[in-house]
Amino acid sequence: MIKVIFKKYNLVKIFPAFFLLIWLVKVPARVYSLSGTPETIIKVGILSGKKRVHIKSYGKLEVVNINTLDFVRLKAGTDYMVEAAAEGIKVGDKILGNEVRFVSLSRKEMLTVNGQRFRDTIMIKKTKEGLTAINELGLDGYLFGVLPVEVSPAWPIESLKAQAVVSRTYVMNNLGKYKSKGYDLSSDIFSQMYKGVEVENPKSNRAVSETAGRVLTYNGNLARAYFYSSCGGYTAEIKEVWGNDILYMRGVTCPYCKDSPRYRWEKKISPSLIKEKLNKKGYNVGEVEDIKFLSRTASGRIKEMEIIHSAGKISLRGHKFRMAVGPNIVMSTMMSIDRSKENFLFYGRGWGHGAGMCQWGAKGQAERGRSYKDILEFYFPGTKVKKWAY
Numbered sequence: 001m002i003k004v005i006f007k008k009y010n011l012v013k014i015f016p017a018f019f020l021l022i023w024l025v026k027v028p029a030r031v032y033s034l035s036g037t038p039e040t041i042i043k044v045g046i047l048s049g050k051k052r053v054h055i056k057s058y059g060k061l062e063v064v065n066i067n068t069l070d071f072v073r074l075k076a077g078t079d080y081m082v083e084a085a086a087e088g089i090k091v092g093d094k095i096l097g098n099e100v101r102f103v104s105l106s107r108k109e110m111l112t113v114n115g116q117r118f119r120d121t122i123m124i125k126k127t128k129e130g131l132t133a134i135n136e137l138g139l140d141g142y143l144f145g146v147l148p149v150e151v152s153p154a155w156p157i158e159s160l161k162a163q164a165v166v167s168r169t170y171v172m173n174n175l176g177k178y179k180s181k182g183y184d185l186s187s188d189i190f191s192q193m194y195k196g197v198e199v200e201n202p203k204s205n206r207a208v209s210e211t212a213g214r215v216l217t218y219n220g221n222l223a224r225a226y227f228y229s230s231c232g233g234y235t236a237e238i239k240e241v242w243g244n245d246i247l248y249m250r251g252v253t254c255p256y257c258k259d260s261p262r263y264r265w266e267k268k269i270s271p272s273l274i275k276e277k278l279n280k281k282g283y284n285v286g287e288v289e290d291i292k293f294l295s296r297t298a299s300g301r302i303k304e305m306e307i308i309h310s311a312g313k314i315s316l317r318g319h320k321f322r323m324a325v326g327p328n329i330v331m332s333t334m335m336s337i338d339r340s341k342e343n344f345l346f347y348g349r350g351w352g353h354g355a356g357m358c359q360w361g362a363k364g365q366a367e368r369g370r371s372y373k374d375i376l377e378f379y380f381p382g383t384k385v386k387k388w389a390y
């Protein structure tokens with residue numbers, strides 16, 4: 001009977017079109033991922049506050065008004081200028097509503113936004129500040145565009161898999177982080193750096209696919225999986241950095257990150273730069289005369305420090321000092337200090353806050369034949385890698 005109905009109405013042909021229509025009407029909460037398992041759709045803010053955005057595809061595409069479901073067929077290979085107009089969003093010579101979705105109708109061709117390719121769909125929202133572009137895509141597709149920015153695809157596969165699991169766990173912990181702006185995650189350092197298809201690499205894609213669905217868990221719950229570039233020999237307990245206590249983020253000895261170019265670093269910083277940076281964060285200091293390190297944490301990082309300046313002195317946590325002066329200037333708080341005639345000289349080890357996974361250490365462990373699970377259980381003692389039903 002069903003066969004007859006299928007034949008009569010040619011449903012074999014109509015079915016894919018039917019599902020496409022469903023897709024246009026409502027982006028489902030799940031799609032089938034590249035690895036064949038259902039996965040969450042996430043929304044990544046890729047541009048904001050723009051007057052205009054260029055969208056193009058070399059295959060057929062459509063733009064849909066999300067509120068009325070009116071749609072306009074667009075031409076393959078044409079560069080469409082999308083602008084914020086008083087009455088809504090202008091695409092070419094048509095005006096649509098304040099929220100539109102661009103959909104590629106070709107399996108082979110992706111959408112480009114200002115010349116950069118992105119997987120799945122692109123939503124454009126008009127806000128007071130201008131246009132926001134949001135890439136809506138499956139979690140693994142997103143991780144494809146994250147991994148090569150976080151760690152070099154030339155690194156051993158097990159270290160890339162460890163990064164795939166911590167990055168996936170980060171996403172699951174941060175869905176809806178930018179809900180008020182209409183997306184889950186930003187594409188900059190305030191979430192994870194995401195650069196779309198242009199940075200994808202077959203080896204890092206493989207690391208994502210081979211760990212599909214796997215996240216870090218503790219006692220059956222999603223764990224917090226922090227990471228950073230290199231620890232300099234000892235990882236930090238999380239309370240050394242942010243003051244809160246998480247059982248599986250105790251410090252461990254890490255002899256594996258010595259190849260990191262920042263395993264040891266030196267920085268010459270002028271008193272005037274320190275004054276300027278601290279005042280920008282509201283500390284209100286005069287001319288900086290001296291800096292004293294008062295105490296260290298269990299892993300040897302600066303806990304409390306004192307800034308002696310022309311109008312008095314202030315004390316602050318080492319982590320706060322690092323963030324105020326700049327995390328790429330004061331690369332870690334595992335450091336000592338000296339004074340030359342005009343400048344402060346900082347000598348340190350490692351790059352990053354030090355809590356959780358040391359990326360260079362993960363590389364070092366993978367080179368010694370450890371699996372991604374061994375690596376993660378080393379940096380997060382007591383946790384387990386598990387397939388997560390999301």
Ligand SMILES: [Zn+2]
Binds near residue numbers: 233254255256361
């Ligand atoms: Zn390390």
